Structures are given as structure tokens and as C-alpha cells.
Amino acid sequence: MLRKLFSFHGGVKPATHKDQSTLDPIAPVPLPERLVIPLHQSVGGQPRPLVQPGERVFKGQRIGAADGSLSSAVHASTSGLVRDIVPAVMPHTSGLTTLSVVIEPDGEDRWGELDKVRFRSTPPDELRDFLRDAGIVGLGGAVFPSHLKLKPGKEGALQTLVINGAECEPFITCDDMLMRERAGDMLKGIIAMRHMLQAREVLIGIEDNKPQAIAAVQAAIAASGETGIEAVAIPTRYPAGGAKQLIRVLTGIEVPHGRRSTDFGVQCFNVGTAYSIFEALELGRPLISRIVTVAGNVDAPRNYEVLIGTPMDHVVRLSGARAGTDRYIMGGPMMGARMPAFDVPVVKATNCILVGSPALFPPPPPEMPCIRCGECAKACPADLAPFEMYWHSRAKNFGKAQEYHLFDCIECGCCSFVCPSHIPLVDYFRFSKSEIWAREREKEAADAARDRFEFKNFRQEREKQEKAEKLAAKAAATREKVGADGAATATASGGAAPAKPSADDAKRALIEAAMEKARQQKAQVQARNTDAADPAVQAEIAAIEARRLASATPPTDSPPSSGA
Amino acid sequence: MLTAILIMTGIALVLGAVLGFASIKFKVEGDPLVDQIDAILPQTQCGQCGFPGCRPYATAIAGGEAEINQCPPGGEEGIRKLADLLGREFKPLSEEHGVEKPKAVAVIDEATCIGCTLCIQACPVDAIVGAAKQMHTIIAADCTGCELCLAPCPVDCISMEPIAETVDTWKWRYPVFAIKQAA
Numbered sequence: 001m002l003r004k005l006f007s008f009h010g011g012v013k014p015a016t017h018k019d020q021s022t023l024d025p026i027a028p029v030p031l032p033e034r035l036v037i038p039l040h041q042s043v044g045g046q047p048r049p050l051v052q053p054g055e056r057v058f059k060g061q062r063i064g065a066a067d068g069s070l071s072s073a074v075h076a077s078t079s080g081l082v083r084d085i086v087p088a089v090m091p092h093t094s095g096l097t098t099l100s101v102v103i104e105p106d107g108e109d110r111w112g113e114l115d116k117v118r119f120r121s122t123p124p125d126e127l128r129d130f131l132r133d134a135g136i137v138g139l140g141g142a143v144f145p146s147h148l149k150l151k152p153g154k155e156g157a158l159q160t161l162v163i164n165g166a167e168c169e170p171f172i173t174c175d176d177m178l179m180r181e182r183a184g185d186m187l188k189g190i191i192a193m194r195h196m197l198q199a200r201e202v203l204i205g206i207e208d209n210k211p212q213a214i215a216a217v218q219a220a221i222a223a224s225g226e227t228g229i230e231a232v233a234i235p236t237r238y239p240a241g242g243a244k245q246l247i248r249v250l251t252g253i254e255v256p257h258g259r260r261s262t263d264f265g266v267q268c269f270n271v272g273t274a275y276s277i278f279e280a281l282e283l284g285r286p287l288i289s290r291i292v293t294v295a296g297n298v299d300a301p302r303n304y305e306v307l308i309g310t311p312m313d314h315v316v317r318l319s320g321a322r323a324g325t326d327r328y329i330m331g332g333p334m335m336g337a338r339m340p341a342f343d344v345p346v347v348k349a350t351n352c353i354l355v356g357s358p359a360l361f362p363p364p365p366p367e368m369p370c371i372r373c374g375e376c377a378k379a380c381p382a383d384l385a386p387f388e389m390y391w392h393s394r395a396k397n398f399g400k401a402q403e404y405h406l407f408d409c410i411e412c413g414c415c416s417f418v419c420p421s422h423i424p425l426v427d428y429f430r431f432s433k434s435e436i437w438a439r440e441r442e443k444e445a446a447d448a449a450r451d452r453f454e455f456k457n458f459r460q461e462r463e464k465q466e467k468a469e470k471l472a473a474k475a476a477a478t479r480e481k482v483g484a485d486g487a488a489t490a491t492a493s494g495g496a497a498p499a500k501p502s503a504d505d506a507k508r509a510l511i512e513a514a515m516e517k518a519r520q521q522k523a524q525v526q527a528r529n530t531d532a533a534d535p536a537v538q539a540e541i542a543a544i545e546a547r548r549l550a551s552a553t554p555p556t557d558s559p560p561s562s563g564a
Numbered sequence: 565m566l567t568a569i570l571i572m573t574g575i576a577l578v579l580g581a582v583l584g585f586a587s588i589k590f591k592v593e594g595d596p597l598v599d600q601i602d603a604i605l606p607q608t609q610c611g612q613c614g615f616p617g618c619r620p621y622a623t624a625i626a627g628g629e630a631e632i633n634q635c636p637p638g639g640e641e642g643i644r645k646l647a648d649l650l651g652r653e654f655k656p657l658s659e660e661h662g663v664e665k666p667k668a669v670a671v672i673d674e675a676t677c678i679g680c681t682l683c684i685q686a687c688p689v690d691a692i693v694g695a696a697k698q699m700h701t702i703i704a705a706d707c708t709g710c711e712l713c714l715a716p717c718p719v720d721c722i723s724m725e726p727i728a729e730t731v732d733t734w735k736w737r738y739p740v741f742a743i744k745q746a747a
Contacts, residue, residue, distance in 0.1 A: 040731070092731055093736075094729075094734040096730065098730075424739050427736070430736040431735070431736040431738050431739065434735040435735060441733070446605075446607035447607070448706070449607040449708045450619075452706060453607065453618075453689050455690070
């Protein structure tokens, strides 16, 4: 049972605040008046809406279809009426809107038809499509579509499947409660994942401040009789729940810059994801609810099973927000994001609603100059030099910041936590990252525009040339024809026409031919006002015309004038 | 004396031959400076600089025929980058060439469009689709916001709409903190 554990660099030990919210079991939440379900909840493309306003939907009915492979479906969390499909404020720091399906519950909470799958007898590709259409995404917070991670890699088998039950961030206890109450079902999900990945061993990493969860998982493993699955207690140190950190602690593998853990035979999933995979495969239920911790400035911190799309204030009301509440934070105090409003919906990424007040989270003391003490570098679990990246980010010298591996920063907040000058380092890193991304997008757009501009110039040039060639070819053809005609006329008349007409003659012949052609065309096109006359009148006209032709002088070369 | 002259002449001939060979073999096609300048320019192809496109403007800058502050879409940042690259002084954007505006895309009011194809011919990046006497529309993803289609439209049915920020393009703001008030 003794397993050699490894250690990651840095990390901090903030006060955990996890005790109060684990006193009571997970509670259900009564149906709200309105569910607002954003279509775009996972990493990747925005799902296409599948329903219309005014349509009735069942619980678990797919309302958004995955757009491409890097995307995940979205489902109705309860049965009811689709009121609208409108942009609504989403749970994101920016306060921007995203296309959302507004559902008015009918109170019946009726499930639609549920498809179950036997994972052992289904081909892996079908299983992955099934999970994509069941909307399964990583519930640890990154919301990366899980079906993309459930590929065994090049070798066809994985060495280690790491299940993340560390839950290192303060206040959050949703994974803890899930493991205590539903360890058996979660284990079934893990077994399905192990089957899909062909993993040789499964390690469930749980921080040692959750003894009940560890005991529950170990009991479940013993009850199932499975071998090769082990629940491992790991030392409590933030951020042990980061994927790379947990892999390091459990296996000793340090995933280097620019590589993936699958290159080393390791893949990592959250315990919540394992449970939702169990629900999808064995019960046929797509991901329509998740466990959310409500903690902070509330009377009774607790975990709730919340339907996706439930307004946050509806859930917080059950715990009783205390006076002085001025903000909700989605996530924990280290990495969480402040919500733009109280009624934003719970989404798949919402592991915790942290109710904040000025007393609980006082505004940070003023930022002081960096004294380059190096505390941040000592605390950084990604082995970076935050003070250097801060220096260049502050100066907007993004290229330099990238040289210090800015994109390996996991934004865990350890550096800001230990900084004696109270510098919000992570804010600077986020600013830098989004500026770099924006620049990359602009660069791509500029390159595309350059290509299109050059192609347009090329196309115009080519068209001009083609037109000139066509004209030249036509002119040559006409000239040849006229030349032949002229020669024929000359031979027929028996005149002493020159065998080789001079350039002048050729030109004249060309002009005459063109004029003759125009004359014919004109005669053809000219409308006759006699066309509509009755046959008697037409016959009379024909007689007059014949007489006129007979009396007229023999035809000449001159064009007939209107007076003739 | 003669030996020295012969040796020197010999060396000169050999080196001359090597240099001559190298200048043919390693000849640089085009002007690399123009490419570097062109990479900084925003490729809007709007012609506000007075040249028919970004590359001609880049060529003019490289040839010393144009100032570096004639590109409104590139804005102040673009001028700074050009100044850095060319070792010239930074200058504020020249007013006669226009003002820096937020990025926008052209939108055709499809009910008003008469299908004259004039805007299609004006678009430098072929971002407008349509045919004679058929409705035209703009491929927003390819539109550079150059505004060249606005003037030719005989029914004024094209307007510029600023690009709205979405969650995918949203940027974290530069951290700003209130300085503590002195007691």
C-alpha cells in the first residue's frame, strides 16, 4: 500500500475552508422559473442550436449539436418550453453575452428517450461520438471535450490513467462530496475510461485532507473487486490538483514544455468527469447537472446538485447569502473569476459559487514595486520566473515575456499569493496572453488579406491577357476569311485583281466586311410595324414592294437610304 | 618586384572571381527590406497612404519616397514598429491620410442593393460575392475594412460596422490599481 510519491516544485498552503460545506450531504435544488443554457460551454466550436423558440423539450433532449470534432453537445436540463434563443450574459469576467437557450420548466421534469451504451461491446469511435453527443466535458474547470482525450494514443495503450480527486483549491468541496457519496458509480465511469484508453493502471489522487473520500473510494474499489485501480492519498499542497502537478506527484513524470502527457503514457481526468461518463453510458443521461459548492459569505455552505442553466442567485438563496454580499466568484479564491451579475447561469465549468463580501475578501493592498526577491519563483509550480515575465508584461514587451515561457503559466495564483509587494502577477500574465493571442489573430488575418490581394491582382492581369489573346485570335480569323472572300470575288469577276492584296486593300476589305455584317444585323433586328397587320393588308404591301423593286434602278453598292 | 605584382594580381583575380560567382549564385530576389516592412503593414489594402496597396507603400518606404506615418489602419503601434525597424524617428499619424478607427467590416443592405457589381470590382481582396443584377453580400471573415466599396456604390447601401467583441476575442485589461490616497 505504500507507494513512492514525488513532489512538484513550489506551491503554497492557503487556509482550506473546506469543513463547513462538507457537513451536510449533497442537496437537490428546486426548479427555477427559468433556465438559461448557454450553447457555448466547452472549449472549441460553438454548438448549433437544434430547437426553435416555442418548441417543447424533454429533459436530456439535445438542444445544441457539436460543431466539428473539437466541440461538445448541449442538452435541456429539464422538460419545458423553449421561450427564446437569445444572447444572454454568460458567467465570464468580461460580462459579454453568448447565444443561449431560455427554457421555461413545465415542472414535470420528464426525461426523453434515453440511449444506453454497453461500452465493452461498442467500437471506440462510436463511444467517443456518443460521449460527444452526451456533452461530456472535463468538469475540473477547463471544460475540454472529454471524447478527444479518450484516445489511447499512438501505442494503442496507455500506461497510467490518473483520476484527479485532489481538489486543492480552498472552499471547493464538490469532488470531495461526490467521492464520499457516489464512489461506486464514479468507479464504474473510471472502469469505462480505463477500457477506452486500454490503461494498465489507474491512480486516483486525493489530497490527504479528505480522509472520508479516500476511505469511500477505497471501499468502492474493494467492493468492485477490480485490480490495478488504486486510491492514493497525496500531501495537501496547492496546486496539487493541477493536471501536470498531479501527474508529477503520482508518477514522477514531468511533462516538458510543448509536449503532452499522453506522449509519456499518462492521461488525466477529473472525478466529476468520471461520474458523468458513468451517467452517460450506463443510465443514458447526458451531462445536464453537476455538483456545485456554495461557500463563502453564506449561512450554510453546502454542495448542491444543480441543473445546468440555473441562475446562480437561485442556488445561493438556498444557503442564505449574508449581508454585505457584493460579488459571486465562479471557482475558488485562487483561480476563480468574478461574475458580472448575480443571475448568470451555472454552466458545466461551475464547480463552486464563492459568495464574496468586502469583509471576507478585502480589496488587495496597493501594489508596490517589485523588489526581485524571488519568492514568486520559489512558489511557482510550473518552474517559471514570474518576476521576469511580470517585468516584460508590464512593459508590454510580449516577445520577451514569451521567451520566459509565459504560456506554460497555469495561472494558479501562487506567485500573487506570496508576493510581498502585493503585485497581482496573474492579472499581468492574463493580459499578456490575451494580447499575444489577439496579435496572432491579426497576423493571420493580415496574411490572408495579403494572399487574397495578390491573387486578385494576378486574376485581373490574367483576365486582361486572356481578353487580348481572344481579340487577336478573332481579328486574325476575320482577316483570313475576308482575304479568302476577296480572292474568290476577284477570281469570279475575272478581273486583274492582285494575287496578294496589299495591306491597304486588306484593311479596306475588313472594314467593308464589318459594315456589311452590321447592315445585315440591322435589317434583321429592325422591327416592322406591318408584322401585326392582317393578311389582306400584308398581301397589298408585298405587291407594292414588288412593284417598287421592279421600277427601281438596278441595285448598286450604295446602302439603301430611307428615301429610296 | 614583379613577383609581388603578379601575386597581388593573382589574388585580386581569384577574389574577384569568387565575389562575382557569389553575387550570381546568392543573388537575393527582391528587396528583403520591403518584405519586412510589408509584414508590419496591416494588409488592409485601403490605399489611404496614397499607394495602390500595402506592398507598393512598403516599396516606397524602402525607397525613401514615403513617410512612415501614412498608414491609418496600422495606427500608432504600426508607426512605432516601422520606426524601430528603419531606425527613424517616431512621428504621429499624418492627418491628411486619415485617422485611426476601430476595426470594422462592411455590411451591404441587401434590400437596397441593385446588383451593379461596382463594389465587387472595387474590393481589393475579393471579399464580396454576387453577380450582375443579383444581390451582393460581403464575406465578413475576409473583409479588411478598407472602405473602398463605399464610394462606388450608386445607391449607398454599404455601411461600416465596428467588429463587436466576443468572448473569444475579449482581452484582459492592463491591470490598473488606485494609488492609495495619502493621509
